[in-house]
Amino acid sequence: MAIQSWRIRDRYYRLVGSRCASCGAEYFPPVYRCRECGSDKMKDKEMPKTGRIVTYTQLHEPLPGFEAQVPFYLALVELENGARVLTQVVDSPDEAVKTGAKVKATVRRAKVEGESGQIIYGYKFIVA
Amino acid sequence: MARSKAYVASVGFTKVGDHWEKSLLDLAVEAGSSALKGAPKAKPDVLIVGNMFSAVGASQEHLGAMVAGALGLTGIPAFKVEAACASGASAFNVACSLVKSGSVGSALVVGVEKMRDLEPEEASQALAMAESAEYTQFVGASFAALNGLLARYYMESEGVSRDELSSIPVIDHANGVTAEHAQFRKAITADVVSRSSMVADPLRLFDCAPVGDGAAAALILGDPKAGAGKKLVGVLGGAVSTNEFSVYERKDMLDFRATRDAFGSAMSQAGLSLPKLGALEVHDAFSVVGALSLEAMGLSKRGEGCRDAKAGKFDLRSDMPINTFGGLKARGHPVGATGVYQIAEAFLQLTDAAGKNQVDRPDYVATHNIGGVDTTAAVHVFGRAS
Amino acid sequence: MYLMQSKNRAAILGYGAYIPYYRLPTTEIARVWRGGGSGPNVEKAVASMDEDTVTMAIEAARQAVAMSGLDSLGAVFVGTESKPYAVKPTSTIVAQALGQHHTLAADLEFACKAGTEAIQVITGLVGSGMIQAGLAIGMDTAQGRPGDDLEYTAASGGAAYVIGNKGEGAIAVIDCSTSFVSDTGDFWRRAHEKYPRHLSRFTGEPAYFYHIENAVRTLFEETGHKPGDFTYAVFHQPNPRFPVEVATRLGFTMDQIKTGLLNPMIGNTYSGSSPIGLAAVLDEAKPGDKILLASFGSGAGSDAFCLDVKDGITKKRGKSPTVKSMLQRGTRIDYSTYSKFRDKLHK
Ligand SMILES: [Zn+2]
Numbered sequence: 001m002a003i004q005s006w007r008i009r010d011r012y013y014r015l016v017g018s019r020c021a022s023c024g025a026e027y028f029p030p031v032y033r034c035r036e037c038g039s040d041k042m043k044d045k046e047m048p049k050t051g052r053i054v055t056y057t058q059l060h061e062p063l064p065g066f067e068a069q070v071p072f073y074l075a076l077v078e079l080e081n082g083a084r085v086l087t088q089v090v091d092s093p094d095e096a097v098k099t100g101a102k103v104k105a106t107v108r109r110a111k112v113e114g115e116s117g118q119i120i121y122g123y124k125f126i127v128a
Numbered sequence: 129m130a131r132s133k134a135y136v137a138s139v140g141f142t143k144v145g146d147h148w149e150k151s152l153l154d155l156a157v158e159a160g161s162s163a164l165k166g167a168p169k170a171k172p173d174v175l176i177v178g179n180m181f182s183a184v185g186a187s188q189e190h191l192g193a194m195v196a197g198a199l200g201l202t203g204i205p206a207f208k209v210e211a212a213c214a215s216g217a218s219a220f221n222v223a224c225s226l227v228k229s230g231s232v233g234s235a236l237v238v239g240v241e242k243m244r245d246l247e248p249e250e251a252s253q254a255l256a257m258a259e260s261a262e263y264t265q266f267v268g269a270s271f272a273a274l275n276g277l278l279a280r281y282y283m284e285s286e287g288v289s290r291d292e293l294s295s296i297p298v299i300d301h302a303n304g305v306t307a308e309h310a311q312f313r314k315a316i317t318a319d320v321v322s323r324s325s326m327v328a329d330p331l332r333l334f335d336c337a338p339v340g341d342g343a344a345a346a347l348i349l350g351d352p353k354a355g356a357g358k359k360l361v362g363v364l365g366g367a368v369s370t371n372e373f374s375v376y377e378r379k380d381m382l383d384f385r386a387t388r389d390a391f392g393s394a395m396s397q398a399g400l401s402l403p404k405l406g407a408l409e410v411h412d413a414f415s416v417v418g419a420l421s422l423e424a425m426g427l428s429k430r431g432e433g434c435r436d437a438k439a440g441k442f443d444l445r446s447d448m449p450i451n452t453f454g455g456l457k458a459r460g461h462p463v464g465a466t467g468v469y470q471i472a473e474a475f476l477q478l479t480d481a482a483g484k485n486q487v488d489r490p491d492y493v494a495t496h497n498i499g500g501v502d503t504t505a506a507v508h509v510f511g512r513a514s
Numbered sequence: 515m516y517l518m519q520s521k522n523r524a525a526i527l528g529y530g531a532y533i534p535y536y537r538l539p540t541t542e543i544a545r546v547w548r549g550g551g552s553g554p555n556v557e558k559a560v561a562s563m564d565e566d567t568v569t570m571a572i573e574a575a576r577q578a579v580a581m582s583g584l585d586s587l588g589a590v591f592v593g594t595e596s597k598p599y600a601v602k603p604t605s606t607i608v609a610q611a612l613g614q615h616h617t618l619a620a621d622l623e624f625a626c627k628a629g630t631e632a633i634q635v636i637t638g639l640v641g642s643g644m645i646q647a648g649l650a651i652g653m654d655t656a657q658g659r660p661g662d663d664l665e666y667t668a669a670s671g672g673a674a675y676v677i678g679n680k681g682e683g684a685i686a687v688i689d690c691s692t693s694f695v696s697d698t699g700d701f702w703r704r705a706h707e708k709y710p711r712h713l714s715r716f717t718g719e720p721a722y723f724y725h726i727e728n729a730v731r732t733l734f735e736e737t738g739h740k741p742g743d744f745t746y747a748v749f750h751q752p753n754p755r756f757p758v759e760v761a762t763r764l765g766f767t768m769d770q771i772k773t774g775l776l777n778p779m780i781g782n783t784y785s786g787s788s789p790i791g792l793a794a795v796l797d798e799a800k801p802g803d804k805i806l807l808a809s810f811g812s813g814a815g816s817d818a819f820c821l822d823v824k825d826g827i828t829k830k831r832g833k834s835p836t837v838k839s840m841l842q843r844g845t846r847i848d849y850s851t852y853s854k855f856r857d858k859l860h861k
Contacts (some may be wrong), residue, residue: 004261013610055281060328063270086263086376106572107611109566
């Protein structure tokens with residue numbers, strides 16, 4: 001996990017996704033090939049840090065490592081450039097987490113490898 | 129000497145549920161030997177095992193040779209095919225292709241999954257491996273969470289109510305009552321679904337297929353004469369299709385493109401139109417997935433899948449019965465085996481061996497198995513072999 | 515002769531504060547441990563379970579860098595006593611999140627004084643011309659042993675400052691500073707211990723007051739400044755009482771210190787305490803104002819600064835969320851939620 005995460009830490013910390021050099025479409029997570037025009041000329045690009053909730057859920061049955069957080073919100077966020085990010089939504093009152101809500105990115109602890117392993121950081125969003 | 133046909137000569141399966149006393153291999157052998165006994169003279173030329181997470185669930189890989197050896201088939205080529213929850217039907221699809229190509233005369237397909245040895249969160253983790261480790265598992269999104277997101281999106285964009293969403297699980301449970309191999313054999317009402325515990329809002333426990341152990345097998349022949357006079361079922365069409373990997377990466381999340389394409393292709397290979405189908409086994413791992421699949425296959429208009437189900441359009445005694453033995457919700461969903469269970473159930477329907485679950489003399493039955501959220505869809509169409 | 519002043523004056527070019535969303539009323543702590551009453555402060559800011567000094571430092575730093583308009587930093591220093599790792603720098607994670615690689619990066623530790631220490635060091639690096647600009651962060655997720663007096667005040671939060679050459683964009687010039695230290699064991703945490711220990715009343719006179727008074731009086735003596743010259747003064751705030759007491763002793767009025775006095779609302783954010791007080795002052799200061807900033811760190815020492823507010827403040831105001839807006843956004847939690855968040859269940 002530590003090395004897998006290290007490799008893409010700029011994606012986790014700064015939302016570095018990809019932009020199609022041919023048609024300008026932008027993606028997060030990054031893609032190898034543009035879904036709009038089929039080009040494989042994709043360049044890394046930092047995504048905007050604000051967007052809106054397209055849809056969301058509140059998860060009650062966690063994956064291992066997320067037990068302490070339940071229940072917590074997961075949302076599909078459409079960023080200002082149209083890229084779509086699956087993310088946790090934290091530090092937001094229940095009534096604020098809804099479809100269409102404006103959100104902004106932050107960096108949080110995403111996963112902790114036990115008492116002695118590494119702390120993996122990554123993006124989460126907050127209702128703005 | 130290319131053959132162009134494939135037939136299911138026999139099937140075998142275990143009950144789905146808790147098999148505390150049986151290992152992954154025990155289950156695979158039980159289903160496999162049962163299928164082989166159905167056609168004792170036909171020895172398979174190849175074994176294809178459908179399985180999703182034996183590595184995690186049982187610390188076991190190399191299932192092909194292991195199951196072959198345990199079935200007394202040492203010597204034949206044997207492989208595992210993995211396509212998440214679509215592993216079973218994908219294994220069947222590969223086996224059929226080998227038979228139809230003429231490179232083998234017969235093939236045994238065994239779908240198997242051992243899920244109950246895992247604690248609930250470990251099972252969730254194993255299922256989540258169908259989705260991106262880097263961007264889906266990383267944020268703590270389980271497979272149920274993705275489907276929860278999808279369900280809310282579906283309900284909000286298509287105006288589907290909680291009660292309507294509950295209608296497909298209700299059908300499954302009604303059909304499971306008389307299905308001896310089903311994990312749950314108790315009828316439920318929509319109220320039971322909407323009052324069950326919350327899993328991934330708006331999805332509740334009864335919107336979600338259970339975790340269970342199970343194995344199912346099918347013996348495929350290229351030459352109907354090798355079946356030695358037994359009732360055979362023809363594989364009239366079969367297709368596997370894929371969609372953009374994660375549901376949230378798709379322009380239209382409600383378009384189950386892989387299902388639509390695989391179903392269209394399989395039906396056109398069979399030369400069939402929808403009204404000809406006598407039954408459909410649909411992959412409803414979550415209520416919302418069942419609805420969107422029915423819509424993608426054209427059984428319902430967009431947004432109408434749940435409402436049609438509620439109106440009785442898919443009941444066992446309707447023109448288009450679905451999930452005749454309880455579907456994923458009641459028969460159960462031992463993931464890598466599910467697709468083969470569906471095929472075994474189609475076989476039972478087309479050989480008039482479905483007992484209390486028999487639909488009224490169907491000529492054609494289709495099975496629909498998916499991996500991920502319509503990420504891989506494998507559809508097969510079967511007919512009576514005269 | 516003790517005054518520190520860079521030949522080329524450095525200035526604050528951008529700043530950002532961070533106060534976590536959750537607040538624990540001290541009545542909650544008192545309810546659990548004393549059966550009633552409250553602590554010296556009304557509430558304290560509590561980091562969520564997925565927050566730590568790294569995440570809060572990134573949040574404050576992003577605001578500071580955005581306000582500065584700079585895209586390159588020669589140094590990233592994080593002053594903290596709550597490093598997530600005993601060994602592995604906090605500062606490199608922050609630098610990575612800011613996209614900064616050709617930069618000095620270090621974690622500084624001096625109990626509650628590490629934030630202003632970072633400001634001192636960056637000021638020197640900028641003033642000497644070694645770097646064009648650097649980032650000084652004071653941030654902590656302070657922990658008090660359950661039931662201990664410190665639990666009422668030990669809080670989470672802090673602020674980040676981009677310091678560079680003074681010029682048009684200067685918010686406040688760092689005119690000069692002093693530092694005063696001695697070996698005084700008023701508060702400490704041994705290696706491998708989760709919670710600090712302290713010598714209750716010893717933390718006042720020989721520690722807090724002695725060091726701050728020395729640093730500030732030295733600044734006054736060597737610059738000729740007097741309390742009346744300053745529009746604002748910010749002192750380290752371990753509780754609501756000490757900063758008021760030291761201000762009075764040094765000749766400052768309540769009017770001068772009230773803007774930067776946040777302890778009653780958020781508690782003691784340790785390395786973040788005086789930096790976040792300064793941020794609250796900068797949120798409302800006007801060009802021409804003079805600010806006194808004095809930190810205190812156990813162990814012990816104090817840094818005192820004289821800052822001159824410049825025109826840049828009007829142009830840049832509004833480019834990062836104000837301390838006031840962060841104070842308003844919070845939500846109250848009870849002791850059990852706090853225990854869950856801060857891992858108090860494993861003592
Ligand atoms: Zn393109």
